[in-house]
Amino acid sequence: MTKINYLRKISESEKPFIIYKSDKGFDLYTDFSKKIILTNNNIQNFINKATQFKSKRKETDLFIGFFGYEVLNDLIGIKIKKQKSLKFPKGIFYKPETKIKLQNKLDYKNLELINSKKSFKISMNKASYKIIFDKFKKKIKSGETYQIKICTKYSNKSEIDALDFFCRLVKTNMAPEAFMIKDKDYSIISCSPENLITKKNDLITTKPIAGTLKKNKSLNKIKALAFFRKNLKETKEHNMIVDMERSDLSKICKPGSVKILKKKIVEEYKDLYHYVSLIGGQLKNKVTSLDIIKAMMPGGSVIGCPKISTLNLLNKQEKKSRNIYTGSFGYLKFNGDMRFNIIIRSILNFNGKSEISVASGVVIDSNAGHEFNENYIKAKSLMDLYK
């Protein structure tokens, strides 16, 4: 059986499955023997139990799934007031029994898309965005936050074939942390570029992105680097994230072991350049998986800085639940190793509704109109999939 047929077969079988970008291609996980729906009450227990095994025997000795934004706030003691929500679970993890390696080129098409051509509604218009933006700028002036990311949502009514969407998305926007989940009552598709945690034995790294530049014919990698270096706003935002991630790692790493392994480099993707740093450290001896998750999540680069006061400001402002957006997807291996991304550039399809969330940063020298449009550009590549 070829792998191409496999995708068609699994889609037709209606079995839940997950696809996650690997180094060389993709890994597909299926035949789930357990499904754990997370709540504020069971999350700690789940994380502790998931990684209590000393060794990992099989490639499927892991839990794979996601933590939503709200449950991650609750985990670090930040309460969110009642928000409008889809009643979507706060997090779901699966225990797979089958793992299949797939190549980078995913061939699957479904031309009979059902009901996916409804136009998108935006959660706030430019005028109300500007009001929030100006409010946060004042908070920056008074020192309550140094950088904050306002989330806007685009939603429509649609039934989608998640696999078809994912295959088309990675064709145009291949990303190192891309993933999709297809379950009976929901699906998630994401081309996240950002790794939040890679933990193997006692080594941990995080790879924040701050700074994105759309490609054009006159640009190359060297010119992109020169652009980021010259651009004071991008540089300052990036610096802030690097120091914040160093600090988050320092909570769980041995003193003196936290190092910037790659400092402010440019990575090239199909349509964009990203300004990226890689920071790593050696974990302290008695650090648990729960300690690691609490130290690193929710990922700082999509929240703002400093994390706690900025989260409080955001949660007071945002009337709609972020759901999966700026949560984390990935896996926890039985032996305690883990890999998690930050869920951005994603579609959540649930109860016949699709939701795309995007955010961009307010720093002292950003401009409301520019950031609002920037959000639209980020959402557009996902909305285009519905055409």
Added chain:
Amino acid sequence: MIYIIDHQDSFTHNVVHQFENFDEVFCTNFNKINKKKLKEAEVIVFSPGPGAPKDYPISSKIYKKYKGKKKIIGICLGFQQILHCENGKIIEQKKIYHGFQSKIKVISKNSLFKKNSQFTVGRYHSLKLKEPFAAKNFEITMRCDISNTAMTIENNKEKIYGFQFHPESFLTENGNLLIKKILSA
């Protein structure tokens, strides 16, 4: 032992690691102070953090209680906290420095650091000290080359030191050296 009071900043643990180069460190949130440990500590460090000194009355109380009895070091908000307790006014500045690298210069011959020496430092501050500022035994010892903003204060008599910039930031060159010298003063 060094007691670091965390004002819930996202840079505090960089400060912790930096001070751990030199001594044992105990760190808690500003509203979860371990009084026994605080009493035992030889040095108290007020961490950076969001907001303004007036938002942290507990830290002000601790400063007043231990001033002159223990070495006190303030970073960014912590620096402003010390100044606030010394009747300095902390105000918003026109130009805001977040993630900004600046050159600063030692301007006083009474500093632990040599007059006219230069440092490259990382800054994250919305607020600054309103000048003129005067308090007994305190001196502004370093200033920003360009804006002239006060960047350090030293009180070598009562061993109180403050940095408006962030010695623990990766943007600061020789940050460890600065801390080492102040800890051994």
